[in-house]
Amino acid sequence: MPNPEKEKLHVAMFPWLATGHITPFLHLSNELAKRGYKVSFLLSQKAKNLVQNQNLYPDLVNFHVLQVPHVEGLPPETENASDIPIFLINLFSLAFEKMSDLVEAVLSDLKPDVVFFDNAFWINDFAKKIGFKTVCYNVVSAASIALAFVPARNVQKGRNLTEEELRKPPRGYPSSSVVLRKDEAKSLAFISFEFGGMSVYERIISALKGCDAIAIRTSKELEGEFCDYISRQFQKPVFLSGPVLPEQDQTPLESKWKEWLGGFEKGSVVFCAFGSQVILEKKQFQELVLGFELTGLPFLIALKPPLGTNSIEEALPEGFEKRVEGRGVVYGGWVQQPQILSHPSVGCFVNHCGFGSMWESLRSGCQIVVVPHLGDQILNSRLLSDHLKVALEVERGENGWFSKESLSGAIKSVMDGESEVGSLLKRNHSKWKAVLGSPEYMTxxxxxFIQHLYEL
Incomplete structure (x- = not known):
């Protein structure tokens, strides 16, 4: 336990400006503020507008709004990576790095004791000058960091790794782990990509090597072996915050969804969401919705319109809406994911297995079907499907796409209460839900975690 006689730490937070990063940083801020710690949170105006209603302690968690510089090629007034296509992320990274002088000035004024960051590797350069400790707080899985971003990976400047090299785990990678299959290695190719004079790998390695401590939003029960490996690789402490799940949001579910879901039997509806950045190609989008149609089950799909389209409606297969009328909805806007998952009628969650959705699915009472798209999502999926055996991953073809039959088959398999697969997943999931639902676990x-911060 931290010594109550000690002076309370002043913590600053500067996450990568994407919803999937900002939100867990704010959840951690709320946990610190609940215990009386002051938090200065640096973010853009659009990001503030997005999350300020999740700030549970506005008297202790203070937002400091920063201007994101414009970089040619980005849409005007881009302030959040979640608002742009993934192929523009490198340009946004350059805009983010142009914020360094502004961030240094704000931190010089605030004089925090500890600064949490993830992608802003250059914050380490300010630490000694201003007088604070740095913690690189990772909101992706430890398995992903251990596979892609460790010194043993040894990605040399100016050379792209081959798919075979990417697929091969780095030296010392935990032997009991699950790794990428042959057709998935290309999802790690981005680590070699260079822009602004540095590769993605060099940026992340610099952040991890330069900080005083590495922290990860995970638990030893899930990923202990990966965390130990990371600690050995960087020869520094790795603090685990646990999943930092927010308190159950008491905001009521929107009436239109409450009424619609209320028309179905308990545990019968399949809910699908792929996060803020996954945008499917039109053909794959159509294959997905046809897979839901094939299940014969009621469903609610919340996805962004596919590439090259302006709306969900124009992308739907011909005759689809009439065929599923009354039992299926495909929606292109934002929905209250936690509230939907907790609705009694929802019995299955089909998701991309981003780290946030992974934890939300574990916390829910729904069966879990995973359809990963990127490297860390694939490894998260393996944690749930192969390691914990609480989820079923949809099979893909050699081209990396899933078929409507494979998606439909996976959903029907987990939703069949008498199937061996569905029963096994439900039993294992129930055990983890009980663990994560225990107040003592998070406390x-x-x-x-706080004790480790004092020890810095």
Missing amino acids: KYMED
Whole structure:
């Protein structure tokens, strides 16, 4: 337990400006503020507008709004990576790095004790000058960091790794782990990509090597072996915050969804969401919705319109809406994912297995079907499907695409209460849900986490 006689730490947060990063940083801020710690949170105006209603302690968690510089090629007033296509992320990274002088000035004024960051590797350069400790707080899985971003990977400047090299785990990678299959290695190719004079690998390695401590939003029960490996690789402490799941949001579910879901039997509806950045190609989008149609089950799909289209409606297969009328909805806007998952009628969650959705699915009472798209999502999926055996991953063809039959088959398999697969997943999931639902579980992680901060 932290010594109550000690002076309370002042913590600053500067996450990568994407919803999937900002939100867990804010959840951690709320946990610290709940225990009386002051938090200065640096973010853009659009990001503030997005998350300020999730700030549970506005008297202790103070937002400091920063201007994101414009970089040619980005849409005007781009302030959040989640608002742009993934192929523009490198340009946004350059805009993000142009914020360094502004961030340094704000931190010089605030004089925090500890600064949490993830992608902003250059914050390490300010630490000694201003007088704070740095913690590189990772909101992706430890398995992903251990596979892609460790010194043993040894990605040399100016050379792209081959798919075979990417697929081969780095030296010392935990032997009991699950790794990428042959057709998935290309999802790690981005680590070699160079822009602004540095590769993605060099940026992340610099962040991890330069900080005083590495922190990861995970638990030893899930990923202990990966965390130990990362600690050995960087020869520095790795603090685990636990999943930092937010308190259950008491905001009621929107009436239109509450009424619609209320028309179906308990546990019968399949809900699908792929996060803020996954945008499918039109053909794959159509294959997905046809897969849901094939299940014969009621469903709610919340996805962004596919590439090259302006709306969900124009992308739907011909005759689809009439065929599923009354039992299926495909929606292109934002929905209240936690509230939908907790609705009694929802019995299955089909998701991309981003780290946030992974934790939300574990916390829910729904069966889990995973359809990963990127490297870290694939490894998260393996954690749930191969390691914990709480989820079923949809099979893909050699081209990396899934078929409507493989998607439909996976959903029907987990939703069949008498199937061996569905029963096994449900039993294992129930055990983890009980663990994560225990107040003592999160409290112990946060107490240890804060103690480690004092030890810095």
